[in-house]
Each structure stands twice: as structure tokens, then as C-alpha cells.
Amino acid sequence: MPVSRKLVQDMVDAGIGFVTSVPCKQLKGVLEEIDASDRIRHVPANKEDEGMGLCAGAYLGGTRPCLIMQNTALGVTVNALATLVQYYHMPLPMLISYRGEVGEPVACQVEMAVHTKAILAQLNIQTYHFHRAEDAREFPGILRHTFMSSKPTAILTDATFWGEAQ
Amino acid sequence: MNRSEVIQSLLPVLTDELVVCNIGLPSQELHMMVDQPSNFYMLGTMGLASSIGLGLALVQEARVVAIDGDGSVLTNLGTLPTIANNVADNFTLFIVDNGSYGSTGDQPTYAGRKTSLAKVAQACGCERVVECAAGQAAEALQDALDSNRMTIIVCKCDPGNIPVPVIEKHPVTIRDRFIQAVRRANG
Numbered sequence: 380m381p382v383s384r385k386l387v388q389d390m391v392d393a394g395i396g397f398v399t400s401v402p403c404k405q406l407k408g409v410l411e412e413i414d415a416s417d418r419i420r421h422v423p424a425n426k427e428d429e430g431m432g433l434c435a436g437a438y439l440g441g442t443r444p445c446l447i448m449q450n451t452a453l454g455v456t457v458n459a460l461a462t463l464v465q466y467y468h469m470p471l472p473m474l475i476s477y478r479g480e481v482g483e484p485v486a487c488q489v490e491m492a493v494h495t496k497a498i499l500a501q502l503n504i505q506t507y508h509f510h511r512a513e514d515a516r517e518f519p520g521i522l523r524h525t526f527m528s529s530k531p532t533a534i535l536t537d538a539t540f541w542g543e544a545q
Numbered sequence: 546m547n548r549s550e551v552i553q554s555l556l557p558v559l560t561d562e563l564v565v566c567n568i569g570l571p572s573q574e575l576h577m578m579v580d581q582p583s584n585f586y587m588l589g590t591m592g593l594a595s596s597i598g599l600g601l602a603l604v605q606e607a608r609v610v611a612i613d614g615d616g617s618v619l620t621n622l623g624t625l626p627t628i629a630n631n632v633a634d635n636f637t638l639f640i641v642d643n644g645s646y647g648s649t650g651d652q653p654t655y656a657g658r659k660t661s662l663a664k665v666a667q668a669c670g671c672e673r674v675v676e677c678a679a680g681q682a683a684e685a686l687q688d689a690l691d692s693n694r695m696t697i698i699v700c701k702c703d704p705g706n707i708p709v710p711v712i713e714k715h716p717v718t719i720r721d722r723f724i725q726a727v728r729r730a731n732g
Contacts, residue, residue, distance in 0.1 A: 396604070397600070397603070397604055399600075420603060420604070422599075422600070422603065422627065422631050423627070424596075424623070424627060425623030425624075425626060425627060426621075426623050428590075428592075428593065428621075429592075429593070429596050429621055429623050429624055429627065430596075431593070431596075432590070432592075432593030432594075432595075432596025432597045432600065432621075432624075433596045433597070433599060433600035433627070434600060435593070435596075435597050435600065436565070436596065436597040436598060436599060436600025436601035436602070436603075436604075437600040437601070437603065437604045438600075439585065439597070439600075439601050439720070439723060439724055439727060440600065440601040440602075440603075440604035440605040440727055441604065441605060441724070441727060441728065441731075442604040442605075444600075458589075458590060458591075459590050459593065461589075462588070462589030462590045463587075463589065463590040463593060466588065466589055466716045467716045467717065467719070467720045468716070468717050468720065469720070
């Protein structure tokens with residue numbers, strides 16, 4: 380099974396019914412699988428913190444959410460993570476393309492890559508880094524852990540992971 | 546009429562609705578006037594009341610009213626295209642447009658100058674947009690709820706604030722009782 384289909388199947392199996400996204404080309408396949416799924420409502424957002432608001436609303440309404448975004452936007456989400464998702468103790472798995480790692484063709488993407496794990500660590504967000512194709516096997520457990528703990532978690536997926544997943 | 550008088554005037558119309566209320570003084574005013582489990586108070590994130598309200602409206606059937614402000618909508622202007630393109634007919638976005646950042650000392654917003662949030666909402670594709678004067682706030686909200694169509698209300702009112710206590714409830718308490726209210730509302 381292609382890894383994009385597996386990740387989306389894992390979301391469905393974890394009870395996720397609501398996804399918001401701001402796209403990244405690394406996540407193109409995942410977004411296509413989500414749009415092909417009749418089990419997940421996909422609401423594209425214009426900005427990642429807006430997406431966190433949408434996910435918070437879905438969670439309050441009884442539907443498990445997931446946010447899909449690029450790591451370069453992590454900075455704009457800090458306030459929403461701290462004062463909404465974490466302050467109200469809401470679960471939020473964040474499937475994040477880890478741009479700016481080995482294999483990255485665009486130099487500027489590295490500028491946020493060097494801050495990505497530091498920002499997540501500063502926010503005490505449990506972070507999982509998918510580097511090898513087999514790392515995707517951890518995804519169902521991470522999703523269970525996220526909803527068990529009612530906290531945000533970050534799943535960083537880098538270029539090597541997506542390269543091996545082809 | 547200022548914002549607190551507008552919110553006061555909405556209370557007889559808000560019966561069974563789930564209410565997501567904007568950060569700062571609007572939430573504090575609502576909390577002081579009528580504190581109940583079906584109110585979700587934004588305690589710390591500016592701009593996301595409309596996004597939370599839309600997400601909530603899309604996943605369940607009870608009616609949702611987001612009470613927002615012009616300054617907060619300007620902060621999260623991307624919310625209007627998302628609302629327009631993801632129609633939830635159980636959702637009303639009520640924007641109290643006093644042309645100022647009330648909670649921070651009534652600094653003027655652009656909505657109080659050249660920018661029309663009603664026109665912005667229309668341009669974003671929102672199909673039912675109503676601009677009203679403060680005195681028509683309750684009537685406009687009742688009409689929106691009766692229409693069973695997603696509606697954006699831009700209610701023009703005066704700036705100005707009243708003294709209100711801060712909300713001391715724990716956020717998890719607000720969250721938990723709101724989730725219970727959502728469940729009750731969905732039978």
C-alpha cells in the first residue's frame with residue numbers, strides 16, 4: 380500500500396473525521412487520499428493557526444481532528460498552540476512536512492528547519508521524526524497516544540522519508 | 546449602543562444555541578450576563594472564534610453562533626473564504642463591529658474607517674451577509690436563525706466598554722461543560 384494511503388487509513392482507523400490543511404508538495408499524496416476518502420471531512424485552511432481553530436471546533440463537536448501543514452509555518456501557530464490547544468487540553472495530531480532537511484532543493488527552507496525541533500521542544504510538544512519509510516509503522520500508536528493524552532503531537536516527515544516512500 | 550448593550554440585546558434570542566465568544570471583553574461581558582455550559586469563552590487566542598464556530602458547526606447539527614469582533618475578524622481575515630466555501634447552515638457569525646479594538650483601549654480598526662467587513666464577506670463568497678445597526682441586532686440574529694441558512698451579520702455599534710470581571714474558570718472546566726452541552730444539544 381502506498382504510504383500516503385496507509386497514513387490516511389491509519390487516520391480513519393484512529394477515528395479521525397476532520398482534517399484541515401495548508402498544503403506542501405511533500406504531502407500532496409496524503410491530501411489526495413484524504414479528498415478521496417468519504418470518512419474524513421477536509422476543510423482547507425488559509426493559515427495554520429486558523430486550521431487549529433477549525434480543529435478545536437471539530438473536537439468540541441465530538442469529532443477527532445488532524446492538522447496537516449509544513450514546518451515553515453510553525454512560528455505562526457505558537458500562540459494558538461499555547462493558548463488554545465494546550466490551554467484547553469485538546470488533542471491535535473499535526474502531520475508536518477519537514478522541509479529544509481537533507482534532500483531539500485530550496486535553501487530558504489533550511490532557515491525554519493533549524494528552528495523546527497527547538498520550537499516544538501520549547502512548547503513541550505512530543506515530536507516524532509519519520510526519516511525511513513518503515514517509521515510510518517509508528518503512526519497508529521502516535522495517534523492513539525495523542526488522543527489518550529489530549530495534547531498536540533508533531534509528526535515530522537522529511538524528504539528522505541518521502542523519497543523512500545515512492 | 547456599545548458592544549455590551551448589543552450582546553445584552555442578543556440574550557433573549559439565544560435560547561438553545563451553542564455560543565463561541567470572542568476573546569477579552571466580549572467573553573467577559575457574556576460571562577457576567579449569563580454564564581452557562583453552552584458558552585465557549587475564548588480566553589487567550591485572538592481571531593479564532595469564527596474558526597472554532599465553523600469547525601463545530603460542520604461536525605454536528607446543533608445551531609452555533611460565534612460572537613466575534615471586527616478587530617478579531619481582521620486578525621484572521623482568512624476565515625471568511627473558508628466559511629464561504631464550507632457552508633454550514635447551522636452557523637451564524639455575528640460580528641460586533643464597533644470599529645475599535647475594545648479590549649485594548651479602543652484603538653481604531655480599519656473596519657471603522659474605509660474597510661467594510663460586510664463587503665469583504667460578500668467578496669469572499671459568503672452568500673447571506675447582513676449589515677445592521679446596533680438597534681436591529683436581536684432582530685437580525687433571529688432572522689438568521691429562522692432562515693436555517695449560514696449567515697454573516699455585521700452589526701455596527703459604538704465603541705466603549707463597561708467594567709467587567711475577568712473569567713476565573715479553568716479552561717478545562719469551560720471545555721468539559723461545553724462538550725457536555727454539545728452532546729445534550731445533539732440528543
